[in-house]
Amino acid sequence: MRxxxxxxxxxxxxxxxxxxxxxxxxxQALQAALDDARVAAPQILIVGNMLSGALASQENLGxxxxxxxxxxxxxxxxxxxxxxxxxxxxxxxxxAVAGGAFDVAVALGVEKMTDGRAEQATAALAYAxxxxxxxxxGLSFVALNALMxxxxxxxxxxxxxxxxxxxxxxHHNASTNPYAMYPHEITLRQFENARSVAExxxxxxxxxxxxxxxxxxxxxxxxxxxxxxxxxxxxxASASAxxxxxxxxxxxxxxxxxxxxxxQRAFAQSGTRPxxxxxxxxxxxxxxxxxxxxxxCGFAPRGRGVTLAMEGHIxxxxxxxxxxxxxxxxxxxxxxxxxxxxxVEAVQQLRGTAGANQLPGARLGMTQNIGGSGANVITHIxxxxx
Amino acid sequence: MRxxxxxxxxxxxxxxxxxxxxxxxxxQALQAALDDARVAAPQILIVGNMLSGALASQENLGxxxxxxxxxxxxxxxxxxxxxxxxxxxxxxxxxAVAGGAFDVAVALGVEKMTDGRAEQATAALAYAxxxxxxxxxGLSFVALNALMxxxxxxxxxxxxxxxxxxxxxxHHNASTNPYAMYPHEITLRQFENARSVAExxxxxxxxxxxxxxxxxxxxxxxxxxxxxxxxxxxxxASASAxxxxxxxxxxxxxxxxxxxxxxQRAFAQSGTRPxxxxxxxxxxxxxxxxxxxxxxCGFAPRGRGVTLAMEGHIxxxxxxxxxxxxxxxxxxxxxxxxxxxxxVEAVQQLRGTAGANQLPGARLGMTQNIGGSGANVITHIxxxxx
Numbered sequence: 155m156r157x158x159x160x161x162x163x164x165x166x167x168x169x170x171x172x173x174x175x176x177x178x179x180x181x182q183a184l185q186a187a188l189d190d191a192r193v194a195a196p197q198i199l200i201v202g203n204m205l206s207g208a209l210a211s212q213e214n215l216g217x218x219x220x221x222x223x224x225x226x227x228x229x230x231x232x233x234x235x236x237x238x239x240x241x242x243x244x245x246x247x248x249x250a251v252a253g254g255a256f257d258v259a260v261a262l263g264v265e266k267m268t269d270g271r272a273e274q275a276t277a278a279l280a281y282a283x284x285x286x287x288x289x290x291x292g293l294s295f296v297a298l299n300a301l302m303x304x305x306x307x308x309x310x311x312x313x314x315x316x317x318x319x320x321x322x323x324x325h326h327n328a329s330t331n332p333y334a335m336y337p338h339e340i341t342l343r344q345f346e347n348a349r350s351v352a353e354x355x356x357x358x359x360x361x362x363x364x365x366x367x368x369x370x371x372x373x374x375x376x377x378x379x380x381x382x383x384x385x386x387x388x389x390x391a392s393a394s395a396x397x398x399x400x401x402x403x404x405x406x407x408x409x410x411x412x413x414x415x416x417x418q419r420a421f422a423q424s425g426t427r428p429x430x431x432x433x434x435x436x437x438x439x440x441x442x443x444x445x446x447x448x449x450x451c452g453f454a455p456r457g458r459g460v461t462l463a464m465e466g467h468i469x470x471x472x473x474x475x476x477x478x479x480x481x482x483x484x485x486x487x488x489x490x491x492x493x494x495x496x497x498v499e500a501v502q503q504l505r506g507t508a509g510a511n512q513l514p515g516a517r518l519g520m521t522q523n524i525g526g527s528g529a530n531v532i533t534h535i536x537x538x539x540x
Numbered sequence: 541m542r543x544x545x546x547x548x549x550x551x552x553x554x555x556x557x558x559x560x561x562x563x564x565x566x567x568q569a570l571q572a573a574l575d576d577a578r579v580a581a582p583q584i585l586i587v588g589n590m591l592s593g594a595l596a597s598q599e600n601l602g603x604x605x606x607x608x609x610x611x612x613x614x615x616x617x618x619x620x621x622x623x624x625x626x627x628x629x630x631x632x633x634x635x636a637v638a639g640g641a642f643d644v645a646v647a648l649g650v651e652k653m654t655d656g657r658a659e660q661a662t663a664a665l666a667y668a669x670x671x672x673x674x675x676x677x678g679l680s681f682v683a684l685n686a687l688m689x690x691x692x693x694x695x696x697x698x699x700x701x702x703x704x705x706x707x708x709x710x711h712h713n714a715s716t717n718p719y720a721m722y723p724h725e726i727t728l729r730q731f732e733n734a735r736s737v738a739e740x741x742x743x744x745x746x747x748x749x750x751x752x753x754x755x756x757x758x759x760x761x762x763x764x765x766x767x768x769x770x771x772x773x774x775x776x777a778s779a780s781a782x783x784x785x786x787x788x789x790x791x792x793x794x795x796x797x798x799x800x801x802x803x804q805r806a807f808a809q810s811g812t813r814p815x816x817x818x819x820x821x822x823x824x825x826x827x828x829x830x831x832x833x834x835x836x837c838g839f840a841p842r843g844r845g846v847t848l849a850m851e852g853h854i855x856x857x858x859x860x861x862x863x864x865x866x867x868x869x870x871x872x873x874x875x876x877x878x879x880x881x882x883x884v885e886a887v888q889q890l891r892g893t894a895g896a897n898q899l900p901g902a903r904l905g906m907t908q909n910i911g912g913s914g915a916n917v918i919t920h921i922x923x924x925x926x
Contacts, residue, residue: 213667214622217782217915229780236600253639281599396603529603
């Protein structure tokens with residue numbers, strides 16, 4: 155198989171995009187990525203999206219966006235893996251290039267969640283859970299995470315305020331990211347006094363609902379090294395694993411087995427270990443998810459993930475910066491697009507174009523996109539090659 | 541890239557499966573295909589499905605079905621390309637094996653459409669059209685096909701009854717297929733007197749709404765030649781192309797450009813021509829689609845596709861048998877599963893296990909799965925190797 159590089163990146167701001175349709179958002183990110191790569195057109199377009207059917211009565215997004223973006227006729231399709239749909243698109247596009255089927259593949263994540271009422275989005279997000287055994291019993295997605303967070307606090311003896319560092323870090327990093335939906339700092343006092351959503355989860359534990367699109371252009375590494383006008387970022391690892399969709403079906407609801415499996419595979423593929431990783435764009439849909447992701451990937455022992463936030467290790471000055479451009483919490487979480495945003499941001503860091511958020515000398519970045527309450531987890535490791 | 545073979549096939553009958561859930565249908569076909577291949581588990585599961593969100597409030601089908609089928613942990617995701625979702629799953633699984641990423645990939649198409657009211661399914665099927673420019677203007681999917689059929693009849697001077705041969709052939713072939721939803725013959729008189737759905741389309745021009753699942757196990761050809769207990773069927777070509785989703789955006793609404801493009805690519809990949817094809821499992825969602833598919837793929841000149849039905853060339857005794865086990869019209873059309881059913885049936889013919897429907901000496905079969913009114917078209921050519 156060929157090595158694969160990311161030749162171009164593009165993104166829209168995450169926001170309530172009343173002025174742009176779903177296809178228009180997709181076009182903007184796709185075109186930005188093509189421009190960045192200096193490539194005229196993709197040979198294949200893989201769209202990551204979860205909710206266009208439920209919220210826009212629109213499927214067949216591959217053909218729809220390919221045509222709207224001026225590429226009528228190319229191969230195009232949509233991939234869905236709940237909130238991990240974006241990374242799934244990158245993974246498939248990467249596989250298509252690695253295997254030799256295509257030389258220029260675009261993975262595009264796009265989601266438009268704010269056109270309807272917030273309750274519609276909440277109901278549609280529950281499609282990521284087990285409809286028959288969770289959602290139909292009244293469990294929203296926030297409620298599932300609340301169960302996990304309550305259990306974690308009970309098992310390990312933490313207070314709600316111990317999780318504040320995750321949200322404060324993401325908001326701080328978002329404050330200087332022009333693409334972020336919530337670019338403002340928050341304080342510990344605000345975190346402690348935030349309105350409850352599903353106890354113990356508050357507004358400031360939770361990512362919001364937003365619209366956005368992000369895209370990457372993937373080509374063989376050899377080609378990228380010849381033509382790139384930016385530092386070349388290679389995909390050192392791409393790995394995916396699943397778990398039960400229903401939380402109650404897992405042996406241990408506080409261990410993200412699929413995050414463990416996919417990160418282990420990614421470390422093995424790239425010949426790296428957790429301590430080699432310069433920064434980690436993780437899936438902070440809720441503060442509890444950050445905690446459990448850090449533990450499952452080997453960055454902290456069981457029951458200790460939250461201490462990385464308490465002790466400041468996750469900030470841009472810490473030993474494992476996370477959510478360096480605001481994460482899901484504060485850059486925003488347009489679900490099917492999020493996995494591609496994470497990869498775009500990792501490329502920004504590795505190229506040295508992250509602006510005020512730049513990590514000095516970052517060479518190895520990891521991203522992890524989580525679908526459902528841990529049912530589908532996709533991990534990428536990216537490396538700067540020159 | 542490695543050559544890819546189909547080592548196992550599985551299918552459920554298409555029907556109103558009140559007794560089986562979506563995941564259970566998926567499991568049945570998946571397990572049947574694994575059993576047929578004598579393989580214990582897939583390394584990756586790619587699920588083709590269009591409507592599980594709209595009709596079952598369930599996404600994340602990859603993880604859901606992998607777990608339910610006893611394969612918790614494997615890589616799994618869902619792909620969507622409207623009614624071409626099934627063939628899209630086969631295409632991606634084939635690419636995953638050809639590229640070397642996996643040695644055992646399963647493509648599973650599954651759809652459950654009959655749990656709700658028929659109007660719900662009709663509304664959800666319109667997600668395959670352009671929501672903003674077609675569905676919101678009141679165009680259902682049947683109505684779109686009615687526009688095409690009316691235009692065809694006007695342009696080329698045909699009567700409605702000229703299309704009867706397509707439906708009669710599909711029903712005749714379904715009558716001896718134990719997996720078919722409508723296994724009964726129909727007469728010309730029944731066709732002529734069938735109830736109108738959207739003029740000129742009647743009940744007997746149209747495929748029905750059904751539940752079903754079909755699966756194929758894909759492995760490298762070299763491996764298949766070593767272990768297969770059936771004749772080995774290789775994927776001689778796999779090709780996909782798109783067109784505008786909206787019918788009115790096409791230069792010529794009676795030419796399926798994407799069907800032309802994908803079939804041309806498939807012929808080129810396999811080094812074959814239309815006259816080499818022994819049989820063609822085409823996408824007879826409506827009789828007009830059969831006509832246009834035959835023309836776009838080079839089996840008939842423009843305006844003459846319908847004559848293949850009028851003159852009997854599409855029957856099992858004709859020079860180009862189509863829908864040899866009942867097609868979408870009479871085997872049934874569980875949309876996201878259909879593309880996999882077509883490939884399963886092509887394998888039955890090529891192995892010589894099509895029972896009463898067997899075509900003598902079939903060695904080269906073609907399948908074509910169409911998403912939307914021609915927006916996403918995926919063509920496969922399969923060849924018996926031994």
